[in-house]
Amino acid sequence: MDVKIDILTLFPEMFDVFNYSIIGRALKNNILTINTFNIRDFTEDKHRKVDDYPYGGGAGMIMSAQPIVDCIKKVKANNSGNVIYLGPRGKTFDQSTAKRLSKEKELIFLCGHYEGIDERVYKYIDMEISIGDFVVTGGEMACIPIVDSICRMIPNVLSSSESYTEESFYNGLLEYPQYTRPEYFRGDGVPEILLSGHHENIRKWKRAKSLVMTRDKRPDLFEKISLSEEDKELMESCEKNDKY
Template identity: 70%
Template sequence: MAGRLKIDILTLFPEMFELFNLSIIGRAKKNGIIEINTHNIRDYTIDKHKKTDDYPYGGGAGMVMTPQPLVDSIRDIKKRNKGKVIFLGPRGKTFDQETAKELSTREEIIIVCGHYEGIDERVYKYIDEEYSLGDFVLTGGEMACIPMVDSICRMIPGVLSKSESYEEESFYSGLLEYPQYTRPEEFENEKVPEVLLSGHHENIRKWRRKQALKITKVRRKDLFDKLTMTKEDKKLLKDDQL
């Protein structure tokens, strides 16, 4: 059965993605909700030593991925996947929850994992979109690809058991998540807030919303400042009863 989303990943280290056969994503693959395929870029090189990198023209530290195996691998996968080609690199737009939502609505995606000091500039004309996880350096595109694919897949209906599993999580609504508690009711002299034990669903909803607002304001002011506050939000922040 074909998945609702097909992802083809071009990488030098396909074994790194075996973790997608486990847990929630693995179950979704077995159920035919998503399809994740990995392809070794090294299989496409015409170099007799299977090299996929070389020294940069003009000098400098490190190695650069050569264009031939990258371009040939993209061309080959495009025969079976008509989705946009996504490259994970430092020039890209910062990947966030909104991006994950949008990508999860597509039918097909091709992801190219870079390595070494980057890719030959002539490969970029085969790239449709580029994303970065942030302003820090990783050892390879695989390290960025894994959390990106996970965040995309979990947004697809049927991957998680209930829609609430992601709709109330941090970042989904633009806020950090409210505090969570479970048994025991009291631990090291600290009790679960009474409102969560009340069974009053509306009061619980308001309490959770207020806590999410407060936590986001303190810990992620950048997110809070982007939030469009409702009348209820403003009232909740002023209400000392919750």
């Protein structure tokens, strides 16, 4: 399945990061296509301006509607996906949103800049996404982690050894602690249960550790979890003797 993602931006070079690592491999294997379009190429201004002062006054500059809308229309000719704007009004991006968007065949991302976009652009936008209640330099900074998070859940992007299903947040929990060689490092050893080869006990240990870690580190996530009877027993055992 070839998934097409088009990104509208003033700084296409910032997305060279996708040519490396896991996403770069997926691009080479034609699992993904990621294109960038320079919004500046669509301006009708002879000086290639894409911004102007806000009506009514105020600090900073606003991205003009014309180059953005014309860029969207050009991309829409070959991409029927939703237009997603990276902006502060949107719902905060999370793993459930990533899962949903990873099932789409085509997506279009619009990166704003300066103090934002002309309000009249919104009629061409299908969805707005935020990465949190803080300010970044431009939409590119938000777009990169969002696209990466979506792409890694597209079938065949990750190998079986890189499965995302046990990663933090996928099932609403933080990931359990992980260890690699050597077995002892400066006096600290790997938990014996991980060396036992007993798959069921290891499963229980991982589940217990994920639950306890989420409760202690991210109580906001833990509150949303429906605990099974086994979950409660595993957490109790973990608290009592750290068996799990």
